Amino acid sequence: MKPNQIDRIIRRVDRLPTLPIIYTKLTRLLQAPNTTVQTVGNIIAEDQAIAVKVLRLVNSAFYGLPHKIGSLKHAIVLLGLNQVKNLVLATSTLQMFQEFKSAEAFDMKKFWEHSVGCAIAAKVLAETAHLGSPDDIFSGGLLHDVGKLIHAIYLDEAFTAVIADVQENEVPMIESEKKILGYDHSYTGRELAARWSLSQGTIEMIAHHHLSDSSARITKEIAAVHIGDIICIALGLGSGGEKKVPVANTKAWDILDIDLSRLDYIVTRIEKLFRESVSILES
Amino acid sequence: MSRINLNDVEDGMVLLSEVSNKHGNVMLKPGDKLTDKTIMLLKSWGITEVDIEGNDGDVVEGKDKDILNPDIIASIEKEVKEQFFDFTDNPFMERLYGIVKKSKVKCAAEATIGNSDETESN
Numbered sequence: 001m002k003p004n005q006i007d008r009i010i011r012r013v014d015r016l017p018t019l020p021i022i023y024t025k026l027t028r029l030l031q032a033p034n035t036t037v038q039t040v041g042n043i044i045a046e047d048q049a050i051a052v053k054v055l056r057l058v059n060s061a062f063y064g065l066p067h068k069i070g071s072l073k074h075a076i077v078l079l080g081l082n083q084v085k086n087l088v089l090a091t092s093t094l095q096m097f098q099e100f101k102s103a104e105a106f107d108m109k110k111f112w113e114h115s116v117g118c119a120i121a122a123k124v125l126a127e128t129a130h131l132g133s134p135d136d137i138f139s140g141g142l143l144h145d146v147g148k149l150i151h152a153i154y155l156d157e158a159f160t161a162v163i164a165d166v167q168e169n170e171v172p173m174i175e176s177e178k179k180i181l182g183y184d185h186s187y188t189g190r191e192l193a194a195r196w197s198l199s200q201g202t203i204e205m206i207a208h209h210h211l212s213d214s215s216a217r218i219t220k221e222i223a224a225v226h227i228g229d230i231i232c233i234a235l236g237l238g239s240g241g242e243k244k245v246p247v248a249n250t251k252a253w254d255i256l257d258i259d260l261s262r263l264d265y266i267v268t269r270i271e272k273l274f275r276e277s278v279s280i281l282e283s
Numbered sequence: 284m285s286r287i288n289l290n291d292v293e294d295g296m297v298l299l300s301e302v303s304n305k306h307g308n309v310m311l312k313p314g315d316k317l318t319d320k321t322i323m324l325l326k327s328w329g330i331t332e333v334d335i336e337g338n339d340g341d342v343v344e345g346k347d348k349d350i351l352n353p354d355i356i357a358s359i360e361k362e363v364k365e366q367f368f369d370f371t372d373n374p375f376m377e378r379l380y381g382i383v384k385k386s387k388v389k390c391a392a393e394a395t396i397g398n399s400d401e402t403e404s405n
Contacts (some may be wrong), residue, residue, distance in 0.1 A: 064290035097330065160347040172368070197294055227375070234367075234379050245367045245379075263378050272291070 009245045019196050020092035022047055025036050028087045040074040040081060044088060053091040054084065055278045082135045090116060093279055097149065103156035106241065113278055114199055115239025118279060121228030121237075121270045123187070123199055128266055129256045131220050133201070140205030140225050145240045147189030147206070147264070148173075155181060163241055170243050174210050186210055211249040221254035231267065237274050287335050289326055294319050327386040359387050365378040 025043050029035045033074030042136070045051050051072060058075040059068055069075050076084050097112045126134040151159040160180055165176040174184040190207035198206075201221055208216045209225045216222075225247055232238065234245045287296075295316060302325065310328070311321065317333075325333065357369040363384045370376040 023297055061290065062287070217398060231379065234383050244365075247368050247370045247373060248375050248379075250375065260374055260378050262286060263375070264382055265291075267379075267382050269288065 011249065015243040020089070022050060022092055022181065023089050025084065026081075026088060028161070029274055030085060035081075037073050037076045037081075040084065042078055044252070046086070047092075050088060051092045052147045053280055053283070054087045056283075057087055057091070057277060058118050060276050062277055071226050081252060083250060086135050086138045086142075090119060090142060090277070093142060093236060094281060100111065100149075100153045102130040102152035103160045103163070104150075107154040108237065111145070111152075111241070114232055115238070116146060116269070116281065117232040117235075117237030117274050118142070118144055118225065118229045119247060120273045121225045121231045123226040123228075124266055124270050124273070125228055125256060125258070126221075128258050128262060129220065129224070133221065136201050137205070137221050137224050138204045139198075140209075140221060141228050142211045143188070143202065144183060144206055144225050144229060145188065145189065146192055148240060150188045151177070151181065151185055160215030166243050172244075173178055173241055174212055175203065184212075185214075210246075211252060218249070218251055218255055220255055223249075223255045226252045227256065231270060235267065235271060237271070289322060290321055292317055293331060294322070296335045302330060302333055304328045304330075311380060327362050331345060350395055351388065355391060357390055358378055360384055363387055365395065 015044065020039065026040065026174055029040060029043065035040065043053060053096070055069065056077060057063075059065070059078065069078065079087075087283045093115065094109075096113050097108050097115075101110055119138045119141035122144075123134050123138040126137040131137065148159075151162070162173065162176045162180050165171060165180065166173050169176075174186065177184040186209060193206045201219075205222055205225045208218075208222045209229055209236065211218060211222070211226050216242055217224075228242075230246055230248045233240070233242050295318075297312055298313055298317065300313055301309050305328070310325075315321075322324050361382065366383075367376070367380055372373045
């Protein structure tokens with residue numbers, strides 16, 4: 001299959017996975033002037049299940065706040081609109097991932113766990129490296145493998161062959177995808193992210209998270225998602241279908257400028273936040 | 284040594300560097316042990332991170348080595364190595380590999396203690 005066939009799939013609006021409606025409503029709200037905390041709180045409260053999970057996450061070790069937060073409004077004031085928007089994205093993507101019938105060989109639940117793990121890992125790395133936009137990096141991490149969603153739903157036979165190739169021949173998934181499909185999930189993910197009108201930064205994180213194109217400029221944000229993805233695979237936090245832990249790009253670790261002695265603590269923190277968040281989000 | 288977020292610090296951990304408040308007064312010294320009370324005080328002073336004594340990430344801890352048969356440790360190491368694609372000259376991957384290996388050895392050691400506790404109580 002050639003790239004222009006993927007474009008045709010991406011343009012079929014009626015069948016394409018859409019970002020959760022609540023997330024797109026919030027994104028639009030945040031771009032509008034005079035948006036109030038009240039309005040944002042009301043949108044979230046429309047979906048009780050999401051509202052409850054957002055509050056539980058806010059009160060968990062994820063934020064480690066000193067006092068219990070009892071209302072969405074209070075959560076929004078403390079965390080800011082962007083952080084709350086990302087929490088909503090995390091809580092609503094599980095439903096989105098599970099809505100579509102996908103290739104049987106691809107475990108959608110484990111894929112979602114891997115996506116959440118990468119979001120958390122990338123955010124922890126971003127905070128440790130004192131990067132300016134840990135919330136955008138969180139959403140980049142959450143959606144980094146979204147191209148696999150398209151492959152699993154629309155190319156299920158070919159993708160099943162990819163999964164089998166990865167397991168039997170122990171090759172990286174992007175290598176197998178390029179061989180069998182003609183392109184890999186970072187390309188598909190980039191196309192989908194553009195269709196969803198995500199920010200340029202997020203599109204780049206999705207497009208370059210494997211850093212397989214040596215000419216691509218490595219930004220700190222891309223590096224955080226790249227390294228976060230590898231940490232998750234190494235720790236077995238969910239599964240995106242890889243059999244073995246890929247080799248990290250040395251420049252990506254260097255650009256984050258984090259002392260290697262801090263990696264133990266970073267890993268411990270990621271595992272702790274993952275366990276706590278997944279149990280809340282799946283409940 | 285590790286710089287740790289105060290939310291993850293536990294009673295009994297030992298400080299590696301002094302902790303000062305925003306006026307520059309030294310509140311705690313290297314070697315001071317943290318208690319639940321001092322952790323709360325540090326938080327109230329607005330301190331978010333402290334340096335804690337720790338060990339090197341890739342060293343299998345002595346007590347885990349003592350509990351497990353060397354053949355078992357070797358087989359765990361082999362299993363973990365096979366989970367990673369080969370890498371060279373990559374300090375990050377070396378460290379990550381070491382952390383995963385140490386964690387698997389630790390789990391095996393804990394499982395061994397658990398089994399021997401069960402045997403004793405039978």
